[in-house]
Amino acid sequence: MNSRYEVVIGLEVHVQLTTKTKIFCGCSTEFGQSPNSQTCPVCLGLPGALPVLNQQVVENAIKAGLATNCQIAPHSIFARKNYFYPDLPKGYQISQFELPICEHGWIDIETAELGKKRVGITRIHMEEDAGKLLHNEVDSSAVDLNRACTPLLEVVSEPDMRSSDEAIAYLRQLHQIVVYLGICNGNLDEGSFRCDANVSIRPWGQTELGTRAELKNLNSFRFIKQAIEYEVERQIDVIEDGDEVVQETRLFDPDRGVSRSMRSKEEAHDYRYFPDPDLLPLQVSADWVTRVRDSLPELPLVKLQRYQDEMGLPAYDAGVLSAERPVAEYFEGLVALYNNPKVCSNWVMGEILGALKDKNLGIEDCPVSPELLAGILQRIDDKTISGKIAKTVFEEVWQSGKSADQVIEDKGLKQVSDSGAIEAIVDEVIAANPGPVAEYRGGKEKLMGFFVGQVMKASKGKANPGMANQLLKQKLS
Numbered sequence: 001m002n003s004r005y006e007v008v009i010g011l012e013v014h015v016q017l018t019t020k021t022k023i024f025c026g027c028s029t030e031f032g033q034s035p036n037s038q039t040c041p042v043c044l045g046l047p048g049a050l051p052v053l054n055q056q057v058v059e060n061a062i063k064a065g066l067a068t069n070c071q072i073a074p075h076s077i078f079a080r081k082n083y084f085y086p087d088l089p090k091g092y093q094i095s096q097f098e099l100p101i102c103e104h105g106w107i108d109i110e111t112a113e114l115g116k117k118r119v120g121i122t123r124i125h126m127e128e129d130a131g132k133l134l135h136n137e138v139d140s141s142a143v144d145l146n147r148a149c150t151p152l153l154e155v156v157s158e159p160d161m162r163s164s165d166e167a168i169a170y171l172r173q174l175h176q177i178v179v180y181l182g183i184c185n186g187n188l189d190e191g192s193f194r195c196d197a198n199v200s201i202r203p204w205g206q207t208e209l210g211t212r213a214e215l216k217n218l219n220s221f222r223f224i225k226q227a228i229e230y231e232v233e234r235q236i237d238v239i240e241d242g243d244e245v246v247q248e249t250r251l252f253d254p255d256r257g258v259s260r261s262m263r264s265k266e267e268a269h270d271y272r273y274f275p276d277p278d279l280l281p282l283q284v285s286a287d288w289v290t291r292v293r294d295s296l297p298e299l300p301l302v303k304l305q306r307y308q309d310e311m312g313l314p315a316y317d318a319g320v321l322s323a324e325r326p327v328a329e330y331f332e333g334l335v336a337l338y339n340n341p342k343v344c345s346n347w348v349m350g351e352i353l354g355a356l357k358d359k360n361l362g363i364e365d366c367p368v369s370p371e372l373l374a375g376i377l378q379r380i381d382d383k384t385i386s387g388k389i390a391k392t393v394f395e396e397v398w399q400s401g402k403s404a405d406q407v408i409e410d411k412g413l414k415q416v417s418d419s420g421a422i423e424a425i426v427d428e429v430i431a432a433n434p435g436p437v438a439e440y441r442g443g444k445e446k447l448m449g450f451f452v453g454q455v456m457k458a459s460k461g462k463a464n465p466g467m468a469n470q471l472l473k474q475k476l477s
C-alpha cells in the first residue's frame, strides 16, 4: 500500500446470534418489534432478577469456535464489565473476560497478492448486547431495551492483516462461516454483524506494533475499507508531520468519508471486570464438543476445494456455487439427480441464478426445484429436446411448475428427429433461398450456419440440429 510503512490491522467482530430467545432470559430476540415489548425483569436489570444461561448460545459459540479452528475451553467464566450508560440498565454488561469459551483459532483467506493467508483468531467469547437509545425528541431521549440481553459472540483477531483488502477478505470469510453455520443472519444493516477495526502503521522491518486507533461504527464492507484507508493516510500524515499517533477510539462518518476522535486512551473506561457471582462457571464436556463437531455442515472453503477437486469445476464456478449455503445445497441436490457437475453448474449459475436475480428472489423460493431442473436436463440428454428448446421448456416449467415431460407434451416441443420431416423442411429452405444456395455452391461455406438457422426457424426450433446439418450438406453439395 505504502512504500515506507507497513499497515497492521486487527478486527473485533460482534456476531449477533439467531437464537429465538435472549442469552439470559426467555424474551424473544425478534428484530423490529415495538419498543420494550420484549423485556422482562432480567433484561430490564431489575434488582433480584437472576440470569439463566441459554444453552443454545453456548452451542452456537462452540460451533463458531470449531469452524474457526479454536480450542474450546472445558471451563470458562462469565464476568461483569462495569460501565454506566443509559442503554445498560444493570450498570454492567455480562461478558467473558479472563477465560473465554474459544481461543487460539485461525481462518484462511485468499488475497490477491499473497494467495492463501492464515489470520489468527485470538478468542471468541459470549456476551449480551445493550439496549438502544432513540434520540427522537428535541430535548429528551428514549431507550428501547428489546435488544438488551440479545446474545452476541465477539470474535477478536490477531493483528495479522496488512491491508484493507485483507481485512475485507477476512470479514467476508468470517461472515460466510457464521451464516453457513446458521448461527447469524449476517445482516449488516440491522447490526447483526458489526466490526471495530484496530489500525496502526510501522516502518517496514520494525517488529513492535505501532500505536493503534480503533475505528467504530462500520456497518458495511465498503465503509470498513474506506475507514481503514482513510485512517492509514491520516496516521502517515501525523508521523510525517513529526507527531505521534495517539491511542484513541475514532468514529467513522460514512457521509463525509472521514473519522473523528471519540475518546482518547486517558478517557478510556476502566471496566473493573470481575466474575459474575450470579452465574456458575460454564463447563463444556468433551462429549458436547464432539456432538457439535459431528453436527457441523461442510464449510464453504471445504466445499470450494471439493467442487474443484472432486467435481472438476473451474475455480470461478466453485466459488459462486459454494458462497451461500442454500445455493450449494440446491447445486448438490441437482448433481445428485443429474451427475454432470459442469452442466449442472452452467444451469444453476446461468438460468437459475439469473432468473432469481431478475425476479429478486432467493433460491429458497425458486419455483424450479432440483428435481424439475434435472427432468429438463435428462430430456436434453436423451435428445427429446435440443439445448435451445430446453430454455423454452425451462421458462414454462418456471411459470407453471409442471414437469419437463408435461411441458414438452403440452406444447408439442419434442425434437423432430424424423429424417423425412426434416428433409421436407430442408427442401423448402433450399427452394426459398436460391441466392444463398448459389453462393454456397460457389464456395461460400460459411453460409451453412444461415441454412441451419433457417431450418431451425421453420421447424420452430424443434428440428434436430445435427440431422438438419447433415441433410443440408448432402443436398447442397
Ligand code: ADP
Pocket: 008, 009, 010, 011, 012, 156, 157, 158, 159, 160, 198, 199, 200, 209, 210, 211, 212
Ligand atoms: P482491547 O482490550 O482494547 O479491546 P485488545 O488487546 O483486546 O484491546 O485488542 C483488540 C484488537 O486490536 C485485536 O483484534 C488486536 O489484534 C488488535 N490490535 C492490538 N494492537 C494493535 C495494533 N498495534 N495495531 C493493530 N491492531 C492491534
Ligand code: MG
Pocket: 012
Ligand atoms: Mg476488545
Ligand code: ZN
Pocket: 022, 025, 026, 027, 038, 039, 040, 041, 042, 043, 044, 149
Ligand atoms: Zn428478558
